[in-house]
Amino acid sequence: MNVVLKGGRIVDPSQGMDAVSDILIEKGKISRIERDITPSKADSKNTLRVIDLQGMIVSPGLVDMHVHLREPGFEYKETIRTGSEAAVAGGFTSIACMANTNPVNDNRSVTEFILKQARLAATANVFPVAALSRGQAGETLTEFGDLKSAGAVAFSDDGNPVTDSGLMRHALEYACSLDMPVLSHCEDRGLSSSGLMHEGFISTELGLPGIPAVAEDIMVLRDIALARFTGTRVHIAHVSTAGAVQAVREAKAAGVHVTAETAPHYFTLTDEALRGFSTNCKMYPPLRGAEDVEAVKEGLSDGTIDAIASDHAPHSSVEKDVEFAYAANGIIGLETSLALSLKLVRDGILTLPQLIEKMSTNPAHILKIPKGSLTPGCDADITLIDIHKAWTVDAGTFRSKGLNCPFDGWNLIGKAIMAIVGGEVRYTDTGAAV
Amino acid sequence: MKLSSKDMLGIRDLPREEIDLILDTAASFKEISERTIKKVPTLRGKTVITLFFEASTRTRTSFEIAAKRLSADTINISASTSSVVKGETLIDTARNLESMNPDIIVIRHSAAGAAQILAGLLKQSIINAGDGAHEHPTQALLDMLTIREKKGRIEGLTVAIVGDIAHSRVARSNIYGLIKMGANVVICGPAMMIPRGIERMGVTVCCSMRDAIRNADVVMMLRMQLERQEKNLFPSLREYAQQFSLNRDNIRLAKDDVIVMHPGPVNRGVEIAPDIADGPSSVILEQVANGVAVRMALLYLLSGGTK
Numbered sequence: 200m201n202v203v204l205k206g207g208r209i210v211d212p213s214q215g216m217d218a219v220s221d222i223l224i225e226k227g228k229i230s231r232i233e234r235d236i237t238p239s240k241a242d243s244k245n246t247l248r249v250i251d252l253q254g255m256i257v258s259p260g261l262v263d264m265h266v267h268l269r270e271p272g273f274e275y276k277e278t279i280r281t282g283s284e285a286a287v288a289g290g291f292t293s294i295a296c297m298a299n300t301n302p303v304n305d306n307r308s309v310t311e312f313i314l315k316q317a318r319l320a321a322t323a324n325v326f327p328v329a330a331l332s333r334g335q336a337g338e339t340l341t342e343f344g345d346l347k348s349a350g351a352v353a354f355s356d357d358g359n360p361v362t363d364s365g366l367m368r369h370a371l372e373y374a375c376s377l378d379m380p381v382l383s384h385c386e387d388r389g390l391s392s393s394g395l396m397h398e399g400f401i402s403t404e405l406g407l408p409g410i411p412a413v414a415e416d417i418m419v420l421r422d423i424a425l426a427r428f429t430g431t432r433v434h435i436a437h438v439s440t441a442g443a444v445q446a447v448r449e450a451k452a453a454g455v456h457v458t459a460e461t462a463p464h465y466f467t468l469t470d471e472a473l474r475g476f477s478t479n480c481k482m483y484p485p486l487r488g489a490e491d492v493e494a495v496k497e498g499l500s501d502g503t504i505d506a507i508a509s510d511h512a513p514h515s516s517v518e519k520d521v522e523f524a525y526a527a528n529g530i531i532g533l534e535t536s537l538a539l540s541l542k543l544v545r546d547g548i549l550t551l552p553q554l555i556e557k558m559s560t561n562p563a564h565i566l567k568i569p570k571g572s573l574t575p576g577c578d579a580d581i582t583l584i585d586i587h588k589a590w591t592v593d594a595g596t597f598r599s600k601g602l603n604c605p606f607d608g609w610n611l612i613g614k615a616i617m618a619i620v621g622g623e624v625r626y627t628d629t630g631a632a633v
Numbered sequence: 634m635k636l637s638s639k640d641m642l643g644i645r646d647l648p649r650e651e652i653d654l655i656l657d658t659a660a661s662f663k664e665i666s667e668r669t670i671k672k673v674p675t676l677r678g679k680t681v682i683t684l685f686f687e688a689s690t691r692t693r694t695s696f697e698i699a700a701k702r703l704s705a706d707t708i709n710i711s712a713s714t715s716s717v718v719k720g721e722t723l724i725d726t727a728r729n730l731e732s733m734n735p736d737i738i739v740i741r742h743s744a745a746g747a748a749q750i751l752a753g754l755l756k757q758s759i760i761n762a763g764d765g766a767h768e769h770p771t772q773a774l775l776d777m778l779t780i781r782e783k784k785g786r787i788e789g790l791t792v793a794i795v796g797d798i799a800h801s802r803v804a805r806s807n808i809y810g811l812i813k814m815g816a817n818v819v820i821c822g823p824a825m826m827i828p829r830g831i832e833r834m835g836v837t838v839c840c841s842m843r844d845a846i847r848n849a850d851v852v853m854m855l856r857m858q859l860e861r862q863e864k865n866l867f868p869s870l871r872e873y874a875q876q877f878s879l880n881r882d883n884i885r886l887a888k889d890d891v892i893v894m895h896p897g898p899v900n901r902g903v904e905i906a907p908d909i910a911d912g913p914s915s916v917i918l919e920q921v922a923n924g925v926a927v928r929m930a931l932l933y934l935l936s937g938g939t940k
Contacts, residue, residue: 400830
């Protein structure tokens, strides 16, 4: 069925568009964007659906370039199906899933399995990120070429830093020659290994071993130095420190091909949230100090940080309802990411087009996937957003299997009311008047 | 006056008046331990469980004696004999104990925040007997009782705490308590064992042992917690003893009537010279005696007792 989206405010940074207009979707593609697209006589209710979107935002489908779907291996935490359902419920029509599954996604068969499960789920577009090293052990490169042809879109040992600088250099060089991005989890384990939270006054009071900000800064600086030396591209995952923001800012000014993402929790929460030892505030990198949070916001505002990604990391109560020291790292994010990020717009840190750029156009561009645009001819992946809708987070109602959400019970403003993937409506918010 | 919380998790959130209440109550209970028949019926019919996930002799025994002198029934559970070795979670263990309806659970655990998990989950009173490097409130209370006895006051005294501050729950609880009671607290130790931002707790940080103990009224030495430290933290115990040991030579810098404290167990010849540990300034064994009194006071007050 074809669809007309009528009267919404279309915000598409990929073509510099911010205007009230209509969109015609035909055969799963964006066909036309014009004011007043009216159904012709040939169209009937069975062949054309008209959706009235007055007051709503029409965005290119949001792209979350950093999620953990846990399948294969940890299906009790999340599956590709439940993760995809969480994605569209959060407004994400495309997600890139990290390789730290069991078995690790370090070979063609795992990549193909992920793509097959995603096809069967038929919900969001799933783009596998393959491991950079075999078993994510940081020793031997995976078969980049074969993984690319199997459908992987990037390489990363996310969850583990690439400690061996020589291996990282080779990964950057080889990936660049294949026009594939490398996503780097920046952590100097010598500095962070025993740590459980950000090192600062709060960790001192709580008696928890600290993870110093410099553990992240050092690896960001190393990766920038390697990218500069080899003339390649590197993408810094989940930036959380003022030092990392500054390093990326300076590298960009010097012409180094570096991009960076941060996650909503790094501009929403500080290490103060750890008082009370809530394991739902335990993740890597850890929640940082107030000055880091300010620096991350500045980095988003001045363009240093290109993308917002949730680092959606579902865990079950088995991993989280335990002593803080024993709890697994990570929080879920797909279903709260948009609302938490929309606050940046209300606070004047980003304009709405800038936000959509960071949650759709830019991540698609970094991953080199044909998404993040409403240009005619593109796949009709569209997120419809009510930026004024007030709602209360109830993790128990989430599509994700994970309950590990530090924002449970928060009152948020702004929500995806519909997600369209390839012209098909994959999610409609209950109670939305569309 | 009564305690405002059902639990004793730490000193940080304990009001000064409640510290006074506990210390006054403890002082009045000391005499029981000196009787021929060392038992009063105050807590008859109450059940106290000590749940120790970390090795301890002094603290566990102290709690047990305190409970027994008040006629409570005590059950001691240690990690080696518990279902923890069979893989049961802390929360399941706690819920099972709750079902047997004890009145007070005393917990020691290597993970910071463990006592707080129980406190939030169970209706029983929880006493934190040490959680990781976070807090050890009864140790701080017995230390404050000892200082008050020996010096007649805490306010205005200069207390030097020397050693591995980063890994010490005793240091944290004492810093909170002593500052609340008006003492000047100087902390000292190897630079890598001084945790970041600790000045914000209101202490003065001193890198030199000699500067730290100069004119101190109280010197509190801490044990090197080798079991909690990551590797490569400090060159050697020999180096440590040379730089941070309290000995005949440097103790002269403190006030003439200085008292020397140590939460135990003492590593003789490492952080403290044997003749100082056994010398006239040492109140180490009085600390242990006061530990029983403070724990009796706490068990009594948490059971609804008033003064």
